[in-house]
Amino acid sequence: MTENKARSPWLEGAKAMSEELKNQPPEVQLEIRRLSRKTYPETWQAIREKEGEQK
Numbered sequence: 001m002t003e004n005k006a007r008s009p010w011l012e013g014a015k016a017m018s019e020e021l022k023n024q025p026p027e028v029q030l031e032i033r034r035l036s037r038k039t040y041p042e043t044w045q046a047i048r049e050k051e052g053e054q055k
Contacts, residue, residue: 021029 021032024032
């Protein structure tokens with residue numbers, strides 16, 4: 001079995017961003033996590049509202 005060496009540029013970008021975040025100061029890392037926690041609930045709420053409209 002051959003290894004698939006062609007990877008998604010999105011996957012490579014995400015890995016590079018993750019590695020770069022590890023090199024940032026702790027306060028930057030905490031702020032990124034805080035923003036992520038703030039964003040995801042709003043996204044899920046929008047998805048639930050959209051599902052409710054389709055029924």
